[in-house]
Amino acid sequence: MTDIRFALAQIDTCVGDLDGNADKVLQYARIAASNHARVVAFPEMTLTGYPIEDLALRATFRTAAWNKANWLATELEADGLGDLFVVVGTVGTDREHGKPLNRLVVLHDGVVWAGYDKHFLPNYGVFDEFRIFTPGNKSVVLDIDGVNVGVAICEDIWQDGGPVAELAERGIDVLLTINGSPYEEGKTDTRLALAQRRAAEVGAPLIYVNQVGGQDDLVFDGGSFVVDADGTLLERSPMFMENLSYINLNTAADKQLASTIVDKLDPDEEVYTACVLGLKDYMAKNHFTGVTLGLSGGIDSALVAAMAADACGGGNVHGISMPSMYSSDGSKDDAADLAENLGAHYDIQPIEPLFTAYQHQLHLDGVAAENLQARIRGVIVMAYSNSKGLLAVATGNKSELACGYSTIYGDAVGGYAPIKDLLKTRVWELSRWRNRAAAEGMGIGGLKIVGNEQGGAGVPLKNGVMIPVNSIEKAPSAELRPGQKDSDSLPEYALLDKVLAAYIEKAHGRADLLADGFDEATVDTVMRLVDRAEWKRRQYPLGPKVTALAFGRDRRLPITSAFRE
């Protein structure tokens, strides 16, 4: 078998941006060719972006994607790259039923030279592929200079049987997989173990090219890699950034080692960076350059502000302190110190005059009066958003969202919620990690970090720390009535987060939770809170469906999409 060089092009695409995605392919293909790659592989659904959800159902979109693939093949040849094998993902159309396909195509010699359709269509968790695509049913082996390259798309290698089993029977020299595999904590090891198993099954090296970047509520971590048939890790690309790496197969061992194997990230750094990249890409793809948020002096808004500063620069963060009659002086000072450390804009908008004006008409008490304060703050944040063109970021964490411990249209206001999938105990951990990163001058997964050793304005950090220690250590409080503490309404977070993890992540029911060792009172409290909070999390108004196609559940378009045909 011939010596062959593959390039792994780990790129960040944008859903619907056919032009931008194709241009990026062209640019990476040029570099790959100049580095003597024979094959350059891009992630799943490269041209269309991923996931495209119901955009796949629009015929004009599929036509435009098909035209773009042909344009790209022509353009590559015109560029002198017709000899290169360029493997990209796109959307296809099933000839028999006219339904969408999740397709891999090979561009070569100025044409769309070969195609393969994804066989296993995931339809669990965040995936809705069986809903929109028709499954392919043929395995495909490419003959490239006599090297037999089997191909597969993402879920195809996660399920037993199907195309990988067929390829194992047909006999291949290398298994090339293109992926749109969203980030999850700890998934690096899971993917590696899976790839090792499949490489052994087909008796050949496996190349895993993954997408990178944020798309709506998903973050793709990249981390592309190559394993040998015996399971040896031959290459690993960095996470959370675009990257082009190379692997020479069927060459002497010393040549193979020319590939890079990056270290895995620290778990806190990994999660923090995922959150920052999600926000950064959501802003970029929706054309926001700055954010606004309420800065209460509490840990949630502090961590979100730090993430926002890392995503778009401290000077593009507009923090608003909105003290009420119940806000402590310490909270106000902590918010101001953090803003200074980040080099962020910082305004003070007291809510007491507004609260008084409402109460003059409404005379509220109890929870209604507490919610009123949170909603006045929501109105102010949205006023900043509207008048300055800033993205409002919400600061709620997973523990409080799960329990409904937030005010709908109040502190829940915002277009993006960077920590909505972090339990409160994790918020504290990441805040401590962020302070260490600032103190020790660490980078953040390749992203530029704000305030290493010095504040954003170039002055030393207040008290020598980025996020004020008091924000991390004080007892959490919504400060909506005198002396209020989260623990008045919720179990202590150390316990609550464990119950939430079991109830939500593992779908444990009441009997399971008791068997897990949690006490009955806590279990009943948490289940009641979580079950009642569902409508708050899905706060868009429900309404009856009376036509064939309504908004809401039966129409699922990506929020971020550049497609306008």
Add this chain to the structure above:
Amino acid sequence: MTDIRFALAQIDTCVGDLDGNADKVLQYARIAASNHARVVAFPEMTLTGYPIEDLALRATFRTAAWNKANWLATELEADGLGDLFVVVGTVGTDREHGKPLNRLVVLHDGVVWAGYDKHFLPNYGVFDEFRIFTPGNKSVVLDIDGVNVGVAICEDIWQDGGPVAELAERGIDVLLTINGSPYEEGKTDTRLALAQRRAAEVGAPLIYVNQVGGQDDLVFDGGSFVVDADGTLLERSPMFMENLSYINLNTAADKQLASTIVDKLDPDEEVYTACVLGLKDYMAKNHFTGVTLGLSGGIDSALVAAMAADACGGGNVHGISMPSMYSSDGSKDDAADLAENLGAHYDIQPIEPLFTAYQHQLHLDGVAAENLQARIRGVIVMAYSNSKGLLAVATGNKSELACGYSTIYGDAVGGYAPIKDLLKTRVWELSRWRNRAAAEGMGIGGLKIVGNEQGGAGVPLKNGVMIPVNSIEKAPSAELRPGQKDSDSLPEYALLDKVLAAYIEKAHGRADLLADGFDEATVDTVMRLVDRAEWKRRQYPLGPKVTALAFGRDRRLPITSAFRE
């Protein structure tokens, strides 16, 4: 073949309410038995309610449902009904993989006597069944007194092949189908034509029992029916109400005609009633007894107020007039007249003092200042909701929601939006119909109508009409700046609604819309507005997913659910 009497029990279940649903089965089974039914059939997933979404994935829920089916079989026998064949839907568990099944069971002789698992699992539009259930693969024929009863569940008859094709080969005397088929305009005729085709295919009568009632954003219309093998309609139950009807098969023609065939509803009445029932059931199943909403004097809030009064009685509707400096006197008068006609509570909360208080701090102009007015109103509506325990209903229609012509956290505030699937032109049509209904003393699909001839307070209708004519006829305006008209920002609704129908309902792309005959400027305006409005419709904050199971797309629980285990 023996003479056999079937009862069609068209009931309104509640998701997760195993006790309540089972009690209702018991109650209807008793009546059916007392009327000499041999078989009584209930809708799809009777015991669990439908659709149960990811609740199906919780093992303790499936266990509880199984226990409830057994309890019910025992209870029926103890009640002297062991001889009756009671056909109910529930959730099952696949023995091989432990995955959920959408199951039909027959309760008889004190036991769960037979079972059938749904074969075709719809996964389009509002349906997510392939995502949560494992398909069954066996057709089932029940031998009841020598009569061969083939069974199927909902989607099984919408697809070619599968169990119906098998039953046609096996030969059956009757095809019994249990359904959870959501309402759509005009679906009565579609279902009938389909049933006629399947009845011909199996060469036997087809019994179609459908669920009735609202569940989150779905409304089930009932409308159960029976067609003979030759396509003759033998029975049709009313829409939008619980009902128990009977059909004698294999008896003389004169006996068959003892069944009732209700007339179809007027199309406007049908849609109006669907909206009212959706709201009414959402309130009942979430324990709300009253609603609150802003009454602007415009047609959207007027129609929603009328629907709310029909759902819960005018005395349980709390309308709030929230005039600004830009509100016309006519609008205020129209709102007051409507409230009086409906017998609704009516408060006036001017927003100018609040607007001034905010502006003292924020100094907004343009759209930011317009949104501020809408958001102050949102805060007031939510204050009424929180302090009085009322459901806030949103008044947005499909045209404005589609185009993003509303203020997030402002007029879009609310837990339920009764007209969110009605285009603006339909809002006008239904308002005119509602006025005719009031004037002519019509009932509304079996629901109690508020204000026939007289206002809710027993006084004559203002100017002799329920919804003020001016609300229907004046040019639509958000009244957020002097002289503002919807047509400043949007195409005229008569045109806009046609483009929206083509773009949204038919997924027509730009080229298709031009081919439909719409002019280029309008097409580009509408596409730009609709594409940008997606995030407003899905206004819950997005956030990155970093754990195996986050909120949002990868966890889909019903909002209304009575299950607490």
